[in-house]
Amino acid sequence: MKALVLAGGTGSRLRPITHTSAKQLVPIGNKPVLFYGMEAIRDSGIREVGIVVGETGAEVRRAVGDGSRFGLSVTYIPQEAPLGLAHCVLIAREFLGDDDFLMYLGDNFVIDGIRDFVTEFLARRPDAQLLLTKVANPSEFGVAELDEGGRVVRVEEKPKEPRSDLALVGIYMFTPLVHRIVAELRPSARGELEITEAIQELILQQADVTSHTISGYWKDTGRVEDMLECNRMVLENIAPRMGGSVDDESEVIGRLDIAEDAVVIRSRLVGPVSIGPGTVVADSYVGPFTSVGSGCRLDHTEIEYSIVMDHSSISGVSRIQNSLIGRNVEVSPAGPAPRGHQLVIGDHSRVRLNY
Numbered sequence: 001m002k003a004l005v006l007a008g009g010t011g012s013r014l015r016p017i018t019h020t021s022a023k024q025l026v027p028i029g030n031k032p033v034l035f036y037g038m039e040a041i042r043d044s045g046i047r048e049v050g051i052v053v054g055e056t057g058a059e060v061r062r063a064v065g066d067g068s069r070f071g072l073s074v075t076y077i078p079q080e081a082p083l084g085l086a087h088c089v090l091i092a093r094e095f096l097g098d099d100d101f102l103m104y105l106g107d108n109f110v111i112d113g114i115r116d117f118v119t120e121f122l123a124r125r126p127d128a129q130l131l132l133t134k135v136a137n138p139s140e141f142g143v144a145e146l147d148e149g150g151r152v153v154r155v156e157e158k159p160k161e162p163r164s165d166l167a168l169v170g171i172y173m174f175t176p177l178v179h180r181i182v183a184e185l186r187p188s189a190r191g192e193l194e195i196t197e198a199i200q201e202l203i204l205q206q207a208d209v210t211s212h213t214i215s216g217y218w219k220d221t222g223r224v225e226d227m228l229e230c231n232r233m234v235l236e237n238i239a240p241r242m243g244g245s246v247d248d249e250s251e252v253i254g255r256l257d258i259a260e261d262a263v264v265i266r267s268r269l270v271g272p273v274s275i276g277p278g279t280v281v282a283d284s285y286v287g288p289f290t291s292v293g294s295g296c297r298l299d300h301t302e303i304e305y306s307i308v309m310d311h312s313s314i315s316g317v318s319r320i321q322n323s324l325i326g327r328n329v330e331v332s333p334a335g336p337a338p339r340g341h342q343l344v345i346g347d348h349s350r351v352r353l354n355y
Helices: 033-043 057-064 085-091 115-124 177-183 195-204 224-235
Strands: 002-007 048-053 073-078 101-105 108-110 128-134 142-146 152-157 166-174 209-213 218-220 251-253 256-258 263-265 268-270 273-275 280-282 290-292 297-299 302-304 313-315
Touching: 002 033, 002 085, 033 057, 033 101, 033 108, 048 057, 057 073, 085 101, 085 177, 085 195, 108 166, 115 128, 115 166, 115 209, 128 195, 152 195, 152 209, 166 195, 177 195, 195 209, 224 290, 268 273
Parallel strands: 002 048, 002 101, 048 073, 128 209, 251 268, 256 273, 263 280, 273 290, 280 297, 297 313
Antiparallel strands: 101 166, 108 218, 128 166, 142 152, 142 166
16 A cells, blocks of 8 residues: 655745745644654555655655655655646556555644554545544535445535535545546646545445544644644643753743753743754743744744744844744844834735734
């Protein structure tokens, strides 16, 4: 059995971060979200993984390598444009061969892993098995309708009037039968080959399409709010570590993950907090549910419920919260009067200023 991981796409909802970085590599708890998926695939017993990559393929390759760090063997499958999830299956045909496969969207986050899902599929071996979860806003997702026996009788992409509250999590399992369906698909109105249309065609052809509803935590990490919420969930369960140095004038409270070579000076840290290697926190407050990447510097700053990515500097800022700060960013006060805001902001950004 193989896995097909989708790590292309533009990540438009995470701009401007994704103008220069793959959305699957944005960190949660100081680890790229894609890595959680790779570890979940390994823990399910699968060893061969194909990763579909797009414009950010070089960055994904540098981060994942040949997969050996995860105990996996990785093959990269270039996609010239984001032409739909079913298009990923189409271009991966040679890699997948006649094996059953798991399809995993690389920006999905399932805190309890997928081992039970894979085990259930292997035990029953339906033609397709979908991972579902109950959501409050089903019209924003692909939605599955089940019969009384739990069999999938209909799937629909972002319906205006959903027939259920069961959303398709971006994790699917298929037998090779799906290849015949995908090969006959035509682009949808948005110009993509839709996996929901392939699944619906399987249903219409009386294929065995089953589902597994998860009760644990799942997020599609496509928005800043989702990233911060996933970061909170991960930090709540981090293993405490004091690999760096904390001076006697600092106060540390709660669960803390302080990496090697990190330095904390005259500061107050209230966990859960993760501080990356080589980061310096001086004369600052770092509050709950904050992860700070490697090689950063926080100086005379207050921050909480935020993600700070590698090699960024924040100095002299009175309060930062609910924020996602990218790599190699510098945040500092504007200087003396006249009072005002100086902004250098990329396309598709969002700024909130309090007066």
